[in-house]
Amino acid sequence: MITIISYDINPHKTNYLRSMIRIVILGAGNVSTHLCKAFNASEEILLIQLYSRNKSSLKSFSETIETTSSISELKAADVYIIAIADDSIKSFSETLPFNDKLVVHTSGSMSISELSENNRKGVFYPLQTFTKESEVDFINIPICIEASTIPDLKLLKKLGRTISEKVVKINSDERAKLHLAAVFVNNFVNHLYQKGSEILEENSLPFDLLKPLIIETVNKIESLSPKEAQTGPAKRNDIKTIEKHLHLLKNSTHKELYLQLTKAIQKKYNP
Numbered sequence: 001m002i003t004i005i006s007y008d009i010n011p012h013k014t015n016y017l018r019s020m021i022r023i024v025i026l027g028a029g030n031v032s033t034h035l036c037k038a039f040n041a042s043e044e045i046l047l048i049q050l051y052s053r054n055k056s057s058l059k060s061f062s063e064t065i066e067t068t069s070s071i072s073e074l075k076a077a078d079v080y081i082i083a084i085a086d087d088s089i090k091s092f093s094e095t096l097p098f099n100d101k102l103v104v105h106t107s108g109s110m111s112i113s114e115l116s117e118n119n120r121k122g123v124f125y126p127l128q129t130f131t132k133e134s135e136v137d138f139i140n141i142p143i144c145i146e147a148s149t150i151p152d153l154k155l156l157k158k159l160g161r162t163i164s165e166k167v168v169k170i171n172s173d174e175r176a177k178l179h180l181a182a183v184f185v186n187n188f189v190n191h192l193y194q195k196g197s198e199i200l201e202e203n204s205l206p207f208d209l210l211k212p213l214i215i216e217t218v219n220k221i222e223s224l225s226p227k228e229a230q231t232g233p234a235k236r237n238d239i240k241t242i243e244k245h246l247h248l249l250k251n252s253t254h255k256e257l258y259l260q261l262t263k264a265i266q267k268k269y270n271p
């Protein structure tokens with residue numbers, strides 16, 4: 001016996017689906033991993049597909065998203081988000097097999113003009129440090145957007161608002177400076193954690209001892225300016241302590257770094 005099943009098409013549901021923003025993400029690294037999670041959790045986004053040139057990087061995504069490693073299989077979407085290494089954005093965007101779609105990159109340092117002329121251009125830069133293994137909450141992450149046309153800018157604003165409360169319009173020149181500042185406060189500071197951890201390790205002391213200090217340094221910035229928050233021998237100009245530290249430092253790179261930073265702080269507070 002043949003059973004005929006009829007489906008009722010709910011016009012409200014169809015309209016709802018139509019108002020969702022369809023996304024394809026290109027690249028399967030740190031940023032892509034977190035964007036996929038955030039967009040998948042949003043009811044206003046249809047995450048259509050994830051592309052990576054490398055099949056093995058797609059394995060961990062394949063249960064939740066349709067994936068492809070073939071650029072010719074890319075599906076139709078409202079926004080294509082390129083989240084790949086900065087140096088490859090330009091050449092990769094040239095290889096996309098369609099025209100006049102909105103294609104954005106997620107880089108802080110790359111100009112919007114890096115993107116191919118074949119498509120409409122934009123930027124969707126989440127100002128945060130992303131590592132696959134570390135959870136992030138997008139709600140307070142500034143999403144810096146840029147687009148060549150007003151309708152595209154509106155679409156990126158709507159897209160950003162689905163995951164964050166802080167969507168800001170920033171042009172390529174401003175973003176490059178923002179990224180430069182971010183390198184100082186994140187990458188360089190983290191490198192200094194690394195140096196601190198090496199010094200402790202050489203002396204068989206646990207890095208955990210420094211964590212409350214690191215956390216308080218970060219917390220202070222909520223109520224004080226960086227200038228007001230500074231403490232330490234360089235600010236006080238405690239020469240004996242500085243000399244003692246330099247004597248303790250055996251590694252010439254550590255010594256050079258210590259001297260440069262000390263001089264910079266001294267210059268700021270004791271010009």
Ligand SMILES: NC(=O)c1ccc[n+]([C@@H]2O[C@H](COP(=O)([O-])OP(=O)(O)OC[C@H]3O[C@@H](n4cnc5c(N)ncnc54)[C@H](OP(=O)(O)O)[C@@H]3O)[C@@H](O)[C@H]2O)c1
Pocket residue numbers: 027028029030031032052053054057082083084085086088092106107108109125126127128129130131
């Ligand atoms: N990580 C952050 O904290 C952060 C924050 C904000 C913005 N961003 C920006 O987001 C973008 C991605 O950064 P990420 O940290 O996610 O990078 P990532 O973890 O290093 O991942 C890079 C991805 O790019 C792919 N890729 C590299 N060259 C490619 C090429 N020529 N063609 C196709 N795919 C290529 C890699 O594929 P394979 O695995 O095959 O090499 C990988 O999937 C960058 O523009 C970066 O500036 C990063």
